[in-house]
Amino acid sequence: MRKADTAEVILSLVTSRERASSIAGDLLEDAEATGQFWGPVARTAVGQGWRQISTEPSGLLRRGFGALLLTVGVTLIGVVLFFVAMLIAISIAKVAFGKDLPDLGQAAFTFAFYFWVNFTVGRSIARRWPGREAAVSFSLVILMRSIALGAELLFWIIQRHGGDAYADIAIRPVVFLSWYGDLLQSLILAIPECATDFLTLVAGAAYQRAKALRSTAA
Amino acid sequence: MAGPSQPSLGEFEQVVLLAILRLEETAYGVTIRNEIRLCTGRNPAPGALYNTLDRLEEKGMLSSRLGEATPQRGGRPKRLYKVTEDGVAAVARAQRAYQALLKNLTLPGVVHA
Numbered sequence: 001m002r003k004a005d006t007a008e009v010i011l012s013l014v015t016s017r018e019r020a021s022s023i024a025g026d027l028l029e030d031a032e033a034t035g036q037f038w039g040p041v042a043r044t045a046v047g048q049g050w051r052q053i054s055t056e057p058s059g060l061l062r063r064g065f066g067a068l069l070l071t072v073g074v075t076l077i078g079v080v081l082f083f084v085a086m087l088i089a090i091s092i093a094k095v096a097f098g099k100d101l102p103d104l105g106q107a108a109f110t111f112a113f114y115f116w117v118n119f120t121v122g123r124s125i126a127r128r129w130p131g132r133e134a135a136v137s138f139s140l141v142i143l144m145r146s147i148a149l150g151a152e153l154l155f156w157i158i159q160r161h162g163g164d165a166y167a168d169i170a171i172r173p174v175v176f177l178s179w180y181g182d183l184l185q186s187l188i189l190a191i192p193e194c195a196t197d198f199l200t201l202v203a204g205a206a207y208q209r210a211k212a213l214r215s216t217a218a
Numbered sequence: 219m220a221g222p223s224q225p226s227l228g229e230f231e232q233v234v235l236l237a238i239l240r241l242e243e244t245a246y247g248v249t250i251r252n253e254i255r256l257c258t259g260r261n262p263a264p265g266a267l268y269n270t271l272d273r274l275e276e277k278g279m280l281s282s283r284l285g286e287a288t289p290q291r292g293g294r295p296k297r298l299y300k301v302t303e304d305g306v307a308a309v310a311r312a313q314r315a316y317q318a319l320l321k322n323l324t325l326p327g328v329v330h331a
Contacts (some may be wrong), residue, residue, distance in 0.1 A: 004292035016271075018284065018297075023268055025287070025294025026247035030264070032290065040264045047265025052273070 004028045007041045010209045013126075013133040013202060014048040017213075020131075045134070052135040063129055064139030067121060071140070074120050078113060115200055122204020128211075132207035141197045145190055156183045225277055227312045231257060234270050235279065235309045238299050246285065246296040247271075270298060279305030 004024050009019035023044060031037040053060060122137065129136050155165035226236070237253040238245040245253075247267065255261050273282040285296035301309070322330070 002293065008294070015268075019268075019272075021294045022284065022297035025291035027264060028294070029248050029288075030251070040292065043263055044265040044268055046259075046261070048272075049270050051269045124278050180303065 003037065005210075005213070007037070009206050009213060010045050011043060011048070012209045012213070013130065013205055014045050014052065014131070016131045016133070043064070049138070050073070052132055053138060060132075060135055060139045061143070063136045063141040066128070067099045067125055067136055067140040068143055071117065071121050071126050073146075074117050074124070078120075082113075082204065110208075118197060118200035119204035119207070122201040122206075123208040125201065126205040126208035130209075134202060137198055137201035140193050140201065144197070145194055149190070152183060152186050171177055224261055225279075225308065227279075229276060230262070230266070230270055231279075231307055232312050233260075234267070234274065235301055238280070238301050239306070239309070243300075244297070245299045250299070274305065275299075277304075278302060279284050279308055 003135040007027060008020050008024040011023050014020075015023070024041075027037060027040050027044065030040065033041075121140075122133070125136050125140075126133050229316070233254055236252065237250050237257065240257075241253055247264070250261060250271075251267055254267075256277050271280065271282075275282060279302055280299050281302055282297050283297050286300040287295040288295050
């Protein structure tokens with residue numbers, strides 16, 4: 001019944017826990033006759049998620065703003081924790097660190113920090129807005145991308161009028177807005193960025209939901 | 219005819235309400251889909267069906283309660299649906315509108331009630 005548990009976690013990201021449980025049961029029962037399980041689970045999850053987005057866009061936008069503030073807060077906390085950890089490490093090891101981490105280490109650290117921020121925000125979304133995690137994560141991703149796109153368009157217009165625009169808004173290593181003058185490149189990169197953001201947020205939310213379901217079952 | 223305060227029903231909403239009325243006490247996701255398939259030949263996508271059930275419940279045309287859990291369902295309870303009085307009134311209104319439209323029309327294979 002492991003697959004039913006996984007399906008229940010997925011469905012609980014787009015509807016209430018009780019409904020997710022009964023829908024997972026229905027789909028499991030249906031699968032005995034049709035042999036199809038994951039396809040209907042995915043289609044049901046997408047359908048329920050899309051319904052939340054389309055029926056209550058203003059409420060979702062408000063929650064998206066809340067999630068954006070959470071992201072900024074978690075990032076700041078992460079940076080502070082990192083510096084405290086570094087200070088402790090330096091005082092214990094009593095060695096001087098070089099100016100920079102090696103390239104590979106820096107990339108791995110950047111990704112780990114980025115993943116941690118989104119995963120933590122995803123968990124908070126699951127605690128605050130249960131049953132709406134996927135829709136709120138979607139709203140957050142679209143909101144962040146819209147803000148970035150608005151700024152990028154503005155910079156692009158400035159450049160077209162002979163001006164010079166450059167922006168790099170970040171709480172290192174999490175980058176909120178980067179603009180180096182290429183709108184097309186920025187738009188192309190937005191697609192994998194949005195997908196990665198959404199998946200890491202949802203991974204955090206799913207972890208939190210699975211934990212809650214396990215604690216109820218125990 | 220539906221007045222301004224009376225919510226209208228979409229075609230699939232009517233199909234779902236009628237299927238639940240036919241099933242009486244045994245209407246839940248699987249049986250509703252099967253009933254629709256048997257009666258209409260349509261195979262509704264589960265996503266569309268659950269969205270419609272949620273919408274009808276929000277409109278106050280359906281009520282639901284949790285039923286039994288069986289091993290076949292991985293120990294998960296059924297959500298049993300019942301059409302409310304508002305739901306019965308809405309589907310009756312919609313059917314009367316269809317009947318009025320069909321009056322004096324002859325369609326192949328259609329017998330008027």
